[in-house]
Amino acid sequence: MSVTIGASTLRGPVLAASGTFGYGTEVPLLERRALGGMVSKGIFLRPRAGTPPPRIAETPSGMLNAIGLQGPGVEALIRDYAPQWATWDFPVFVNINGESAAEYGELAARLDGVPGVAGFEINISCPNVEQGGLYFGNDPHAAAAVTEAVRRRTNLPVWVKLTPMVSDIGVIARAVESAGADALCAINTYVGMSIDLNTYRPRLSFRTGGLSGPAIRPLAVHLAHQAARAVRIPVVGVGGIARTEDALEFLVAGCTAVQVGTATFGNPRAIAEVHDGIAAFLDEKGFASLAELPRYLPRD
Amino acid sequence: MFVISMRAPEIAASVRAGQFVNLGWAPGPLLRRPFSVYRVAGEDVEIVLKAVGAGTAQLLAMEAGDRVSCLGPLGHGFALSPGPKTAVLVSGGLGVAPMPLAAAEARALGMHVTWVHGARSAEELCHESDGDEVVFATDDGSRGVRGTAVAAAPDADVVLACGPNRMLAAVSERWPDARVAVETYMGCGTGVCLGCAVPLSRGGYDRACKEGPVYRAADVDWRLLPSHLAYATSP
Numbered sequence: 001m002s003v004t005i006g007a008s009t010l011r012g013p014v015l016a017a018s019g020t021f022g023y024g025t026e027v028p029l030l031e032r033r034a035l036g037g038m039v040s041k042g043i044f045l046r047p048r049a050g051t052p053p054p055r056i057a058e059t060p061s062g063m064l065n066a067i068g069l070q071g072p073g074v075e076a077l078i079r080d081y082a083p084q085w086a087t088w089d090f091p092v093f094v095n096i097n098g099e100s101a102a103e104y105g106e107l108a109a110r111l112d113g114v115p116g117v118a119g120f121e122i123n124i125s126c127p128n129v130e131q132g133g134l135y136f137g138n139d140p141h142a143a144a145a146v147t148e149a150v151r152r153r154t155n156l157p158v159w160v161k162l163t164p165m166v167s168d169i170g171v172i173a174r175a176v177e178s179a180g181a182d183a184l185c186a187i188n189t190y191v192g193m194s195i196d197l198n199t200y201r202p203r204l205s206f207r208t209g210g211l212s213g214p215a216i217r218p219l220a221v222h223l224a225h226q227a228a229r230a231v232r233i234p235v236v237g238v239g240g241i242a243r244t245e246d247a248l249e250f251l252v253a254g255c256t257a258v259q260v261g262t263a264t265f266g267n268p269r270a271i272a273e274v275h276d277g278i279a280a281f282l283d284e285k286g287f288a289s290l291a292e293l294p295r296y297l298p299r300d
Numbered sequence: 301m302f303v304i305s306m307r308a309p310e311i312a313a314s315v316r317a318g319q320f321v322n323l324g325w326a327p328g329p330l331l332r333r334p335f336s337v338y339r340v341a342g343e344d345v346e347i348v349l350k351a352v353g354a355g356t357a358q359l360l361a362m363e364a365g366d367r368v369s370c371l372g373p374l375g376h377g378f379a380l381s382p383g384p385k386t387a388v389l390v391s392g393g394l395g396v397a398p399m400p401l402a403a404a405e406a407r408a409l410g411m412h413v414t415w416v417h418g419a420r421s422a423e424e425l426c427h428e429s430d431g432d433e434v435v436f437a438t439d440d441g442s443r444g445v446r447g448t449a450v451a452a453a454p455d456a457d458v459v460l461a462c463g464p465n466r467m468l469a470a471v472s473e474r475w476p477d478a479r480v481a482v483e484t485y486m487g488c489g490t491g492v493c494l495g496c497a498v499p500l501s502r503g504g505y506d507r508a509c510k511e512g513p514v515y516r517a518a519d520v521d522w523r524l525l526p527s528h529l530a531y532a533t534s535p
Contacts (some may be wrong), residue, residue, distance in 0.1 A: 002308060019492075022491060026491035027490045027491070041494075049503070049504045050494065050497060051497060053498070053499065053524070054485050055495050055497050056495035057485070058331050061330060065487070065493070065495060067494045070505060165331060234409070264331070264492070265330075266330055266331055267324065268490065290519075
């Protein structure tokens with residue numbers, strides 16, 4: 001079940017998605033044996049308070065969130081979490097954020113070589129920050145500039161998490177591939193809004209939030225597939241995966257690995273169930289390894 | 301108000317007043333639903349609820365013997381310690397939920413316990429009385445004192461409160477050192493999603509599910525914490 005993504009070999013194809021697994025230290029009961037890896041909560045150089053409540057709202061088969069990338073800043077991450085990660089038997093990728101390409105580069109430089117940091121997931125797709133985030137993700141030049149800024153400062157694996165809020169994800173995918181990304185993660189949340197009919201106001205204090213969960217899965221499968229068609233680097237599929245079949249859809253659609261996110265909130269065993277389910281599927285179908293799984297991936 | 305009893309021996313054995321459980325069931329909503337542990341009886345834990353949305357309606361439609369996934373005990377409770385002589389438990393509506401365990405712990409520590417139940421009207425009033433005194437307060441005066449539970453409550457060495465956040469804001473005005481259990485939306489209940497942010501007086505936020513749900517009243521910035529949460533109608 002191991003998979004290779006650029007220079008990284010993961011023991012399994014299922015990772016924990018950023019923002020749904022904290023720093024990996026919060027949930028003791030989760031079955032860690034099944035983790036191919038995890039992506040940390042998004043981090044900035046400096047501490048960030050995040051947005052006022054309400055920050056989340058459940059919607060049909062999904063949820064909106066506007067956390068605002070609350071976090072302790074990179075120095076606290078290095079001090080408090082990286083030393084623990086260094087002792088774990090799966091890699092931790094740090095989701096990095098900035099308000100300028102230079103800030104992303106600085107973060108990468110600061111984290112490069114820190115024991116416990118296996119690589120980076122560049123977040124150019126967070127819909128819940130006033131500066132940066134999504135701005136970089138829907139412009140191919142800005143996306144490439146951020147990727148280059150990180151690439152220049154580290155030899156660790158660099159993944160780029162793409163936003164679905166674009167007219168052609170292939171354009172962004174190719175831009176960050178050319179800029180030196182080792183892999184793509186597709187996709188981040190969709191921007192959504194929900195109204196409270198008691199207050200006649202948005203249900204989130206930030207007004208809008210990122211929609212995740214099974215509600216976005218077919219959209220995510222489509223965009224992960226479009227991204228995979230557009231590039232030669234691996235694509236990690238993410239968006240609404242809750243069950244084995246969901247993950248298999250992304251894999252068949254051209255993804256090399258998957259991330260499970262929102263499902264973990266309701267089911268702390270979701271990652272283990274998906275991991276075990278993929279193994280059982282391969283076994284049942286007579287495939288000796290994940291590499292034998294048929295793919296539907298006509299190239300652009 | 302309805303009570304649901306669940307066989308959960310490990311939680312029953314270790315839960316403290318003010319802690320909660322996060323319930324999931326299939327088919328059910330995407331996110332779990334948090335409930336204060338209301339009572340413990342042997343290997344069973346109880347929660348108290350009203351039908352406020354599709355999720356609670358599904359719970360109430362369950363039959364004896366149905367299974368739910370019960371994650372807990374979660375969060376930090378009231379953490380009573382010996383010493384105080386008197387305790388007053390101020391609850392508004394369903395805010396009674398953590399109080400029976402709190403009363404039991406306070407009495408076990410030798411405290412004189414006064415319950416203060418508040419509600420809009422007599423119909424919505426709770427009648428818990430596992431203590432030495434009971435005070436009722438209703439907005440319409442249909443039972444007990446007309447007015448709020450906070451106004452009707454006597455002073456005490458220890459004040460514990462649970463109810464709508466605007467009631468807790470009033471508690472904070474009168475008793476800054478009261479321990480209050482806040483109400484927030486919650487995503488995961490385990491500290492990873494940061495959805496249950498509680499605004500702090502010293503600035504910033506922490507998590508109701510981990511550092512809370514019980515806070516020193518004056519430590520919360522009540523202006524930023526919404527009251528009367530409207531729950532979703534999922535799935």
